[in-house]
Amino acid sequence: MIKAERDDWTKTYHKILKDLEVMIDIQRQIKKMLKIVAETNTTMTEIEDSILTASVNNQTVNATNITGVSEDL
Numbered sequence: 001m002i003k004a005e006r007d008d009w010t011k012t013y014h015k016i017l018k019d020l021e022v023m024i025d026i027q028r029q030i031k032k033m034l035k036i037v038a039e040t041n042t043t044m045t046e047i048e049d050s051i052l053t054a055s056v057n058n059q060t061v062n063a064t065n066i067t068g069v070s071e072d073l
Helices: 002-072
Strands: none
């Protein structure tokens, strides 16, 4: 009886260890994904800044060109 009970506890213990390993693995994967998301967010912000800068520069050039055309007329 004691051996059977001990075997049951051993099986339960090993199952718990396996489950903990799975949870740790999932946490590692989530941590990696969060890192990738943060890096992507930074890249997207940089792209947005570049687009806004290009847009402002384009508006300035257009305004300068329109002013130049108006003066020529």
